[in-house]
Amino acid sequence: MKEIFLRLFFLSFFSVFIFSMPSKGIIIIIIMIIIIIIIIIIIIIIKQFMFLCINIFWAFLRALPNGSG
Numbered sequence: 001m002k003e004i005f006l007r008l009f010f011l012s013f014f015s016v017f018i019f020s021m022p023s024k025g026i027i028i029i030i031i032m033i034i035i036i037i038i039i040i041i042i043i044i045i046i047k048q049f050m051f052l053c054i055n056i057f058w059a060f061l062r063a064l065p066n067g068s069g
Helices: 002-018 023-063
Strands: none
Touching (some): 002 023
């Protein structure tokens, strides 16, 4: 949810400047928006991978014998 809010915020923030800038500035802003979206996607993927690794680790620990005999 936070990522969607950030995306919408950046899109609305940069869209104010689109009509008052030359075409080169518009291209730069579009590239910046694309880079921000890619960074957000990478962060989401890293977070999901971290949770997957933690879950696999805990499943491995639960599968070990607990030593109670």
